Amino acid sequence: MEIEITLDDEDLDCKEQVSDITEDEIESVNGFYSESYKKLMLLLKKNDAMRAFRFDKYSDAVSPVMHGYQFEISNWPVLISNDHLKEYQYFIKMLPSLYIKSLNAFGDKLNGIDFESFFALPQYYLDLYLRLNVQPDELYIRHDFVYSDKQMKLIESNVGSSLGGWQHDWLEPAFKSTLGPLEEQFGLRLIRKTVADAFFSFNTRLAKRVKPHRDEVNILFYYTDSTPEEQAMVEVVIEQMCEKIKPKDVSKVTTILFEDFNIFEFKSDGRMFYEGSEVDVMLVDDGLIPDQFSLRLYTSILSKNVIFFDGLLGSLIGNKAMSAVLHEERIASIFSPDEQEFISKYVPWTKIMTSGVVSWKGQSFKLSELLKDQKDAFVIKKTLSLQGADVFVGRSLTQSDWNDLVDEKVSTSEWVAQEFCAPDYIITTDSKGELKRFDAVWGIFDIGTQYGGACVRGQLIDGLNDKVINAAKGAVDFLVFEESE
Numbered sequence: 359m360e361i362e363i364t365l366d367d368e369d370l371d372c373k374e375q376v377s378d379i380t381e382d383e384i385e386s387v388n389g390f391y392s393e394s395y396k397k398l399m400l401l402l403k404k405n406d407a408m409r410a411f412r413f414d415k416y417s418d419a420v421s422p423v424m425h426g427y428q429f430e431i432s433n434w435p436v437l438i439s440n441d442h443l444k445e446y447q448y449f450i451k452m453l454p455s456l457y458i459k460s461l462n463a464f465g466d467k468l469n470g471i472d473f474e475s476f477f478a479l480p481q482y483y484l485d486l487y488l489r490l491n492v493q494p495d496e497l498y499i500r501h502d503f504v505y506s507d508k509q510m511k512l513i514e515s516n517v518g519s520s521l522g523g524w525q526h527d528w529l530e531p532a533f534k535s536t537l538g539p540l541e542e543q544f545g546l547r548l549i550r551k552t553v554a555d556a557f558f559s560f561n562t563r564l565a566k567r568v569k570p571h572r573d574e575v576n577i578l579f580y581y582t583d584s585t586p587e588e589q590a591m592v593e594v595v596i597e598q599m600c601e602k603i604k605p606k607d608v609s610k611v612t613t614i615l616f617e618d619f620n621i622f623e624f625k626s627d628g629r630m631f632y633e634g635s636e637v638d639v640m641l642v643d644d645g646l647i648p649d650q651f652s653l654r655l656y657t658s659i660l661s662k663n664v665i666f667f668d669g670l671l672g673s674l675i676g677n678k679a680m681s682a683v684l685h686e687e688r689i690a691s692i693f694s695p696d697e698q699e700f701i702s703k704y705v706p707w708t709k710i711m712t713s714g715v716v717s718w719k720g721q722s723f724k725l726s727e728l729l730k731d732q733k734d735a736f737v738i739k740k741t742l743s744l745q746g747a748d749v750f751v752g753r754s755l756t757q758s759d760w761n762d763l764v765d766e767k768v769s770t771s772e773w774v775a776q777e778f779c780a781p782d783y784i785i786t787t788d789s790k791g792e793l794k795r796f797d798a799v800w801g802i803f804d805i806g807t808q809y810g811g812a813c814v815r816g817q818l819i820d821g822l823n824d825k826v827i828n829a830a831k832g833a834v835d836f837l838v839f840e841e842s843e
Contacts, residue, residue, distance in 0.1 A: 377403070377792070377793050379403070379785055379793050379794075379795070381400060381403065383785070384396060384399045384400055384403065384785055385400075387782075387783065387784065387785050388784060388785055390505075390508055390782075391436065391437065391438050391439065391442065391784070392437045392438050392439035392442070392841055393439065393544075393841075394437045394439075394540070394544050394546060394548070394841055395436060395437035395438070397544060398434065398437060398540065399785050399786065399793070402434070402786075402787060402793060403793055409787055409791040409792070409793070410791050411433055411536075411791070412433055412791075413431055413432070413433045413532070413533070413536075414532075415427060415431060415529070415532075417532055419531045419532035419535060420528065420529055420531070420532045421528035421529075421595060422591060423525075423528050423591060423592060423595055424525060424528045424529060427525060429833075429834075429835050430789065430832075430834045430835065431529065431834070431835050431837075432786060432787075432816065432834050432835065432836045432837075433787055433791075434786055434787060435533055435537070435836060435837040435838060435839050436784065436786075436798075436814050436836045436837070436838045436839070437548065437838075437839050437840075437841065438812070438838060438839075438840055438841065439840075439841050440840070440841055440842075443809065443840055445510065446802045446809050446812070447808075447809045449501065449510065449704065449802070450501070450802065450804040450807055450808070450809055451807055452697070452700050453501065453512075453515070453700075453704075453804075454494035454497050454499065454675070454804065454807060455494045456684060456693070456697060456700070456701070457515070457675050457680055457683075458492060458493070458494060458675075459692055459693070460680065460683040460684060460686075460689065460692075461484070461487060461488075461674060461675075461683075462488070463689045463692050464476070464484055465484060465488045470688075471686065471688050471689060475712070475771060476679060476682075476683070476686075476710060476771060477674070477677060477679050477741070477771070478679075478741065478770065478771045478772045479673060479674075479677075483670060483673060483674060484674075486656065486670060487670055487671075487674055489660060490659070490660065490670070492671065494806075494807050495806040495807050496564060496806065497517065497667075497671065497675065497804065497806065497807075498517065498518070498519065498521070498557060498560065498667045498803075498804070498805055498806070499515050499516065499517050499675070499676075499803075499804040500515070500516045500521045500522075500523060500801045500802070500803050500804070501514075501515050501516075501801070501802050501804055502514050502515070502516065502799055502800065502801050503704075503799070503800050503801075503802070504779055504780075504781035504782065504798070504799055504800065505781065505782040505798070505800070506779035506780055506781060506782060507782070508782060509703070510704055511704065511705075511706050511779040512681065512704055512705050512706065513799065514676070514678050514681075514739075515675060515676060515680065515804075516672075516676055516801075517667065517668075517671045517672045517675045517676035518643065518667055518668040518669075518671070518672040518676065519579075519641035519642070519643075519667045519668055520641075520643050520668070521803075522801075522813070523553045523801065523803060523811065523813050524553050524554040524557070526553070526813055526835070526837050527552050527553055527554045527555070528595070529837060530550055530552070530837065533837055533839070534548075534550075537839065546841055546842065547841075547842040548839040548840065548841065548842070549839065549840050549842045550811065550837065550838065550839045550840065551803070551809065551810055551811030551812070551840070552811065553803050553805075553810055553811040553813075554596075554599060555599060555602070555603050556803070556805045556808075556810040556811065557803075557805055557810065558577070558596070558599060558600055558603055558611070558613075559603040559604075559605075560805045560806050560810075561575070561577055561639045561641075561665065562575050562577075562600075562603070562604060562605060562608055562611055563605065563806075564639070564665045564806075565577075565638040565639055565665055566605070566607065566608065568662045568663070568665065569638060569662075569663070572636075572638070573607065573608060573609045573610075574608065574609055574610045574611075574612070575604075575608055575610075575611045575612070575638045575639070576612050576613075576614060576632075576635050576636060576637055576638050576639070577600075577611065577612070577613045577614070577638065577639040577641065578613075578614050578616055578632055578637050578639065578640050578641065578642075579596070579613055579614065579615050579616070579641045579642075580615075580616060580617070580641065580642035580643070580646060581615040581616070581617070582617050589615055592615065593613070593615055596613045597612075597613065600612070600613055612635070614632060614635065616632060619647065619648055619651045621633060622637075622651070622654075624654050624657070624658065627661065627663070628657055628658045628660070628661030628662075628663040629658070629663050630654075630655070630658045630663060630664055637658075637663075637664055638664065638665065639664070639665040639666075640655065640664050640665070640666045640668075641667070641668070642668060643668055647669070652669070656670075673742065676742075677741050677742060678708075678739050678740070678741045678742070678743075678774050678776075679710055679741045679771070679774055681705050681706065681708035681774070681776065682708040682709050682710045682713075682774050684701045684705050684708075685701065685705065685707055685708050685709065687717070706776050706777040706778075706779050707776065707777040708774050708775070708776040708777070709725060709774065709775050709776075710741075710771045710773070710774050710775075711725070711738070711767050711768050711769070711770060711771060711773045711774060711775060712768070712769065712770065712771045713725050716728065725768065725775065726764050726765070726768045729752075729760075729764045729775055730757075730760070730761050730764055732752075733752040733753065733755070733757060733760045734752050734753040734778070735752065735777060735778055736752045736775050736776065736777060736778055737749065737750065737751045737752060737775070737776050737777075737778045738750045738752075738763060738764070738767055738773055738774070738775050738776075739773065739774055739776060740772060740773055741771075741772050741773065741774055742772075750763055751778060752778060753778065781797045781798055781799065782798065783795045783796055783797050783798060783819060784796050784798045784814075784816060786816070786836075788818060794818055794819070795818075795819045796816030796817060796818055796819065796834070797816065797817045797819055798814050798815070798816045798836075799814070799815045799816075799833075800812060800813075800814050801813045801814070801815075811838070812838040812840075813835070813836070813837070813838055814835075814836035814838055815833040815834065815835060815836070816833060816834045816836055817832070817833045817834075818834075
């Protein structure tokens with residue numbers, strides 16, 4: 359479905375929506391993200407035909423893979439300027455190296471800082487991590503953040519092959535056709551980083567790095583809860599994508615979808631085979647792997663025979679306690695002045711709940727008393743959790759309930775307290791085509807320290823929003839397009 363979009367005065371005079379959202383507000387709010395995003399929303403305010411447009415995920419331009427997608431998709435994408443892209447790339451270059459430097463400090467036992475008490479994880483997690491000698495350009499991360507008073511503030515870093523975001527790639531052609539008239543009218547080109555292409559290309563490059571002698575790359579993808587027809591469709595889509603992105607020194611990239619851990623074969627040199635095919639990359643959530651298989655898998659990883667993004671890396675670098683590590687006074691000396699400035703600017707103040715006495719804005723407080731006295735300034739999160747679960751925002755709870763929560767969690771390092779950064783909102787249409795305000799959480803993909811695309815989730819501001827913005831809690835998915843220079 360396409361609609362005609364123009365900037366002619368006669369089109370702008372059609373039925374304007376009755377709304378408390380003014381042009382000045384649109385210019386201030388959406389103009390921060392880009393000039394084109396401001397123009398798009400000004401058009402929507404004045405053009406009832408545009409507001410009536412509904413994105414059709416069942417159209418011929420959308421891959422059948424997305425026809426059963428369960429979450430709501432916004433009718434209009436978010437458009438961001440090149441200046442924001444430059445900041446994202448800087449952010450991605452800096453943050454993973456700080457994570458790795460921090461974990462290495464635990465290995466060095468700097469100032470007696472103890473890994474087990476800080477992360478509530480066994481010591482062997484750290485020992486195994488140090489043996490892996492992980493480098494920033496070997497990581498696949500989605501950094502989630504909010505803009506708060508127009509400043510990026512990190513929420514968490516999610517690590518692993520199961521990160522969301524790929525699904526938007528299969529929607530892009532349909533959105534691109536709708537945006538075509540806008541590009542012409544605005545005099546610019548809108549592009550979108552394709553996350554899946556970048557990720558599978560990254561897989562292939564890493565596999566060639568550890569096994570330069572092989573000219574084929576086999577990527578195993580754990581895929582369940584689907585019909586044979588759905589699985590065959592996904593295999594075709596991924597096969598076409600891998601053929602497009604494979605480098606010149608690789609003759610073939612094969613993605614194998616599997617469900618059975620019992621038919622793998624492990625060689626004495628650490629090589630790993632699935633039904634006769636040598637495994638180069640393994641994509642599977644670590645929580646689904648049988649214990650015995652996990653032991654053999656990590657033997658292959660340590661012998662540099664298999665690339666694996668999940669499991670240990672998710673438990674450590676994807677741990678919300680990492681933000682507390684970056685604010686830990688006992689290791690502050692390992693960071694350069696530029697790194698300390700980065701942490702102060704981008705990473706909200708965070709402490710594990712067992713911290714005891716803490717420094718907050720230049721003063722010392724007992725953590726539990728600080729949290730109770732300044733309820734609205736904080737959020738409490740579990741260090742390992744998904745989809746917005748186990749997140750409690752102080753300003754969304756009564757004082758009594760918040761006090762009880764603090765008393766319950768203050769004795770465990772499986773939880774952290776973090777400064778609450780109120781999310782800035784965006785203005786766009788809701789499912790009924792009416793201009794509304796949405797609190798927004800951003801995700802930027804860090805693929806080997808290179809920007810690999812972005813996504814946005816938005817929650818309608820309706821007075822009931824608990825400020826936990828996640829698709830599993832009803833948030834809307836927004837595609838993100840970028841202004842090309």
